[in-house]
Structure formats: C-alpha cells, structure tokens
Amino acid sequence: MSPRGGSPMGRVVSGPSATQRERRDAGPATTKGRQRRTEILAAARRVFEERGFVETRVADIVAAAQVAQGTFYTYFDSKDAVFAEVAQSVIDDMLAGLHAPRRPGAGPRQRVRDGLQRFIDAFRPNAVIIGLIEQVGTFTPEMRRLRLALRESFVAMSARGIVRMQTEGHADPDVDPLMTAEVLGAMVDQTCYVWFSLGKEFDATEVLDSLSLVWSRAIGLPEDGETPAGEPGDAAT
Template sequence: MASRGGSTRGRRVTGASDPQQQRRESGPQTDKGQQRRDQLLEAAHTVFERKGFVDARVADIVAEARVAQGTFYSYFDSKDTIFREVCEIVVERMMADVAAATVVPREASMRERIRAGLRGYIEVYRENARMIALMEQVGTFTPEMRETRLHVREAWLAQLERVLKRQQADGIADPTLDPFMTVQVLGAMADHTCYVWLSLGKPFEEEDVLESLTTVWARTIGVDDSTSWRTAAGTAPA
C-alpha cells in the first residue's frame, strides 16, 4: 500500500519550529525515507485490521514494521494521523479497483452497466470490509475523525456525480434530477447495504442484493422508466 512520494495526506501543518514536525511536514527527502514511510503505512494497515483502532498502539505498528519507535515519529505524530492516511490510501485503492473490476461489453445496456458497476463495488467492498467498518467506528470519536470519514466517502461520490452528469447530458438519465443529492442518496444506499451485509454479517444472498440495488439505481435515474421524465421534458420516448 505505497503512498505517493511527496504526498501531504495526513500531515498536520502547524507552522511550529519543532524540527521533527518540520521533517514530517516536508516529507521524506530520499527514496530510502519514502520506503520507510510506506513500510510504516503497510504495517499500520495490518495492525488496524488485526487489532482495530482502539486496541492498536504505536508500539504494535513499529513492531510490525520492524523499526524503532523513534522512526515512527519521524514520519507521523500520532496513531490518529497514520490511521487517517491509511484510510485515504485504502479508499484511493478501492476506487481504482472498482474501475478495474467493472468490465462491461460495448454493447451492454445501461442497466447492465449499472449492474456491473455495483458488482465491482461489492467485490471491492468485501475485500476491504474490515477497514471500512473501522472508518465507521472511528468516525464517531472526534470531529477530525468524522471529517476523515466524510472525506473518504466524498471521493467516491464525486466520481459517481461526474458519471451521472454525463448520463444526463447524453439523454440517458433524467435531466431533472439534482446530481449531487441523487448520488448522495444512491451512494448511501449501496454503502449501507454492504455495511449491514459484509461488515455486520446480515445473511443476504449476493444476487438478491445486486438485483435490488441495480433496480433501485436504474429506476431512480430514469433508466428503467424514462417515459415519464422524457414526456415531462418535452422529449419523445426513445
């Protein structure tokens, strides 16, 4: 789970004169330093998944990474800081993996495309269910953690909003919908259904979940029943 060189994610800019804090804010200056930082992020991911956020300690992370405790504080100022960055990296990876998992034939219908996108999301959610559950849990602790939870959620929703706007411009989706609120509601539907199912353990059948999510999504944006919005917009049904 390598972070990008020079990234400022998860680093608190304080303007303090503390040399160690300045090193954290400026980021690793060498390839070896970047590798060490990535090593700590990988170790933190492993520890958080194994022990949860509350029970995980910085000592556990440095033990997993096989580095001295002082090395940790050269790159991160707290457990909270490294957790926030791990969460952002997980979500970035999830978004890339969802795109890679969504393979759709060119001749596929819009409903089939929606279904493929949701199937890809379910597959990736399943692989990351433990970390997603931790984000939900930790998001209740402090304003900073709630902000992190909202931030990682918005990254996915912003992508969905761009897709819906393109579909509206192409005459595929209902142009009367508010793209922002529509994806907020549909995203919450998919996200919470997967949370109840894959994190809390509600015994849903995968095909039932996929079919229901696809139907609600398609009908909401007007793919399954476009006659009403096309007529209201003064456009003849296709």
C-alpha cells in the same frame, strides 16, 4: 475519558524528539527511508485491522513493523497521525477503483450494474478500515471529513451518470440527479457496511441484482434493448 489516555485518539509512551520532528516534516530523503515508511504504514494497517483503533498502541505498530520506536517517530508523530495516513490511503485507493472506462456496447442497465460492482469491489477489502474511520469520526472531525469525501465522490460520480443517461434519453428526465444519487448512494453504502463490516451474509449475485434493479427502476431505465417510453430508437444505442 480519552481512550487509552493521552490524546483523544490514543496514547503514546513517548513523543518524537526535535530532530525526529525535523526529519518527519522533511519526509524521507532516501529510497530506503521511503521504503521503511511504507513498511510502517503497512504494519499499522494490519494492526488496526486486527486490534481496532482504540486498542492499538504505537508499541504494537512498532513490533509489527519490526522497527525501533525512535524509527516510528522519525516518520509519524503519533498513532493519530499514522491512522490518518492509513485512512487517506484507503480512501484514495477506493476512489481510484471507482473509475473505469465504459464497457463497449453496454446498455444503460449494464452500466449501472458495472458501476455498482466497482463500488462493491472497492469496499470489500477496505471494510474494516472504513468502519474504523466511522468510529474515529465520532470524535475526530478529520475522519468525518474523510469518510464524507468518499461518499460525496461516489454520489457526484453517480449524479453525473444519471445526467448522462437523461441526456441520452434513457433515464427519466424528471428525476433530480443529485438527490437521487444521494438516496441511492446511501442504499449502496449501507448495504456494503452491513455486508462487509457487520458481517451479515449475502449472496453476492443476489445483492448486485437487487441493487441494480432498484437503482435502474428509480431513475426510470428501460430494460437493455428496449425503447424508452416516448423515445424513438434503441435504448442501448
């Protein structure tokens, strides 16, 4: 049985009219329309975070956004559609947060730590929606693809970082960058899920210290300022 009836992702009381579908497909034509759409998305996110996906109804989103149900259908054709946009927005924001210029003068272990800190900082405020994406992904291929896209982006960035450190002579050249990034990425992802989504309490500094230590040792990094075995010069240069 589908949750709350209707489609696999939810139930709506009534669908959009033909005119509403035309307006929705064309997108907001005015600044006010774009603002109203943004407000509905923000309200939808709040409701999903408070009630969860299954228990949220279009009526709840409409009430939180303080708009008529017809206004909702001008911009979205269902609860499924508005959740998909909320989820995509969260993933986009997280991916943007993972990109940052390298700190000048940072050694390889500090660069690892900085990257892990960015992931934690990006995951923390979005943990509820990430958990819902995983939940909805159990019966919706689109959400599975979206969740996997976030993970694959982090893995790809990490693999490039490992290759760069190997090229610089810091990391173990025998380490497989992609598979190592997959395994270490799973460690970081699961730690953040247990911490922020399941609510297990951790000391933030201890978590970051431990993740950084395991990651650095796994790819064979020396301590910052030390010379890698068999390599001349300063490892942090």
